[in-house]
Amino acid sequence: MKKSSKKLDKIGQLGPFFELDKRRQKAVILLFEDELTDEEIAKNVQRRRSTLDNWKNDDKFKAAQEQYKKLVVKKDFESKALRELVNLLNAKSEMVRLQTAITILKMSGMMSDNSTPELDKAKVRKANAEADIARWRADELTGKNKADDSTVLVDDIGDAKDE
Incomplete structure (x- = not known):
C-alpha cells in the first residue's frame, strides 16, 4: 500500500470504500494504481482471481472504487486546480474569465451544472x-375574460380533393 492511501484513511471514514474489509480495500487501491495484473492483485490480497472478478462485479465494490478515485483526486489535485482557476479569473480573454467564474460557482454549489x-x-x-x-x-x-365576440378556430387544411 502506498503512503498516500494511508493518509486517505484519516480523511473521511464514511462511505462504501470504508465499509469494505481490508482485503477488498487493498484490491480497490491496487486496481486504482493500475500497476499490477488482476492475477497479481488477487495474489496480493490472498484470494483467487475468480474472487477478484466477483468483487469487481459487485455494486458496493464498484461504488468503493468510485469513492476511492474521488478521494485521491480531491486530495492530490483539488487545491492545485482551485488555485489555477483563481489565476484564470485574471485572464485576458473575457470568455476564459466567464467560464472560470461559472466553474468556481458550480464548485461552491452556488450554480448547478445545468445552470x-x-x-x-x-x-x-x-x-x-x-x-x-x-x-x-x-x-x-x-368570467373576467368574457367578451361579446368569440374566436372560432377553423381547420382550413382540408383534403386535396376539396380544392
Whole structure:
C-alpha cells in the first residue's frame, strides 16, 4: 500500500470504500494504481482471481472504487486546480474569465451544472409566461375574460380533393 492511501484513511471514514474489509480495500487501491495484473492483485490480497472478478462485479465494490478515485483526486489535485482557476479569473480573454467564474460557482454549489446566466433568464421568462397563462385561465373560469365576440378556430387544411 502506498503512503498516500494511508493518509486517505484519516480523511473521511464514511462511505462504501470504508465499509469494505481490508482485503477488498487493498484490491480497490491496487486496481486504482493500475500497476499490477488482476492475477497479481488477487495474489496480493490472498484470494483467487475468480474472487477478484466477483468483487469487481459487485455494486458496493464498484461504488468503493468510485469513492476511492474521488478521494485521491480531491486530495492530490483539488487545491492545485482551485488555485489555477483563481489565476484564470485574471485572464485576458473575457470568455476564459466567464467560464472560470461559472466553474468556481458550480464548485461552491452556488450554480448547478445545468445552470448558466442565459438559461436562468430563460427559466424566469418561462415562469412568467406560465404565470400569465394561469392568471388568464383563472380569469376565464371566473368570467373576467368574457367578451361579446368569440374566436372560432377553423381547420382550413382540408383534403386535396376539396380544392
